[in-house]
Amino acid sequence: ETGVTQTPRHLVMGMTNKKSLKCEQHLGHNAMYWYKQSAKKPLELMFVYNFKEQTENNSVPSRFSPECPNSSHLFLHLHTLQPEDSALYLCASSRGQENQPQHFGDGTRLSIL
Amino acid sequence: GQNIDQPTEMTATEGAIVQINCTYQTSGFNGLFWYQQHAGEAPTFLSYNVLDGLEEKGRFSSFLSRSKGYSYLLLKELQMKDSASYLCAVKDSNYQLIWGAGTKLIIKP
Numbered sequence: 001e002t003g004v005t006q007t008p009r010h011l012v013m014g015m016t017n018k019k020s021l022k023c024e025q026h027l028g029h030n031a032m033y034w035y036k037q038s039a040k041k042p043l044e045l046m047f048v049y050n051f052k053e054q055t056e057n058n059s060v061p062s063r064f065s066p067e068c069p070n071s072s073h074l075f076l077h078l079h080t081l082q083p084e085d086s087a088l089y090l091c092a093s094s095r096g097q098e099n100q101p102q103h104f105g106d107g108t109r110l111s112i113l
Numbered sequence: 114g115q116n117i118d119q120p121t122e123m124t125a126t127e128g129a130i131v132q133i134n135c136t137y138q139t140s141g142f143n144g145l146f147w148y149q150q151h152a153g154e155a156p157t158f159l160s161y162n163v164l165d166g167l168e169e170k171g172r173f174s175s176f177l178s179r180s181k182g183y184s185y186l187l188l189k190e191l192q193m194k195d196s197a198s199y200l201c202a203v204k205d206s207n208y209q210l211i212w213g214a215g216t217k218l219i220i221k222p
Contacts, residue, residue, distance in 0.1 A: 002155050042117065042212040043156075043200070056209070090155070097208050099144050099163065104155035 003027040006091050006105035013081065014113050021076040021108045023091030031097050032074040034066060037088040037107070049074060050097060078110075086112045115139045117213035119201050124219045125191055133186045133199050133216045141206025147175050147186045148200040150215065156200055159186070188218075196220045 004025045013019050025032065034046040048056035049068040063085075065077040074091055088109050092102040116138045125131040137145070144163040148156040162168055162177035162184060174187040186199055198215040205211055 002157065004155070040121070040214055042214045043202075043210075045210065099161065099204070101146060101158040101161060102210070103158070104148075106153070106155045 002103050002105065004091060004093055004103050004105035006089075006108055008108055009106065010109045010111075012111045012113060013078070015081060015083075017081075018077070018079045020078065021089055021091075021110075023074040023076075023105055025072055025074075025091075025093040025103070027093055027095075027103060029093035029095050029103070030071050031094045032068060032071070033092040033094075033102060034074065034076050035090040035092065037090055043090070047076075048097070055097075081110075081112045083112050086110055115205060115211045117201055117203060117211055119199075119213040119216045121214070122217045122219065124221060125188075127191055127193060127220055127222050129191050130187065130189050131191060131218065133188075133201075133218065135184045135186070135201035135213060137182050137184070137201070137203045137211070137213075139203050139205045139211055142179060143204035143206065143208055145175075145177055145184050146202045146204075146210070147184075148202065150198045150200060152197075159199075191220050193220050193222070 007022045032049045036044040046060045047066040067075040088107045090107045091105045094100045094102045119135045147159040150156040160175035167176045172189045177184045200215045201213040202210045
């Protein structure tokens with residue numbers, strides 16, 4: 001139990017579907033992150049929110065749309081994804097963004113048909 | 114560009130010692146992290162180094178040399194449950210985490 005919960009754990013969707021990934025943290029942290037993890041590649045930072053405000057968007061395609069309604073919840077809305085978007089999507093949170101470690105959820109394994 | 118290098122895979126024997134190296138080239142340095150990730154699970158924080166030297170935490174130790182852009186994670190008295198991927202990450206001058214691709218550690222009986 002890491003204190004960061006992601007749902008669903010697995011998701012299979014077609015390229016024309018719309019779905020959302022959910023992340024919730026129970027650690028009282030103020031920063032939340034979305035990462036993409038592909039096999040044998042470094043973690044790719046997608047979005048960063050600090051006190052509900054987006055502070056980073058690492059050139060992520062618009063078919064990925066984040067939402068952060070409060071400091072405990074983070075969503076990733078998915079629309080018209082491509083096969084190369086199949087990956088493990090990890091959510092993380094931290095107390096601040098400087099030297100505090102990030103705490104990760106177990107991720108959502110996404111497969112695009 | 115920014116780069117973190119670590120071996121793709123290592124094999125070690127139960128009860129032995131293994132050292133996983135990480136070299137980095139980043140724009141600035143604000144600390145280095147090691148994480149452990151078991152297959153299908155979340156990465157979990159192991160250690161943080163910001164000053165040169167060795168940090169020891171039970172069976173695990175992490176070393177940093179900022180002048181050489183080098184760190185290692187030392188695992189002693191290896192157990193089967195230590196089979197996992199080990200991720201090295203560096204915070205750059207903007208406090209953004211730059212990640213290595215991870216080292217898959219296989220422990221054999």
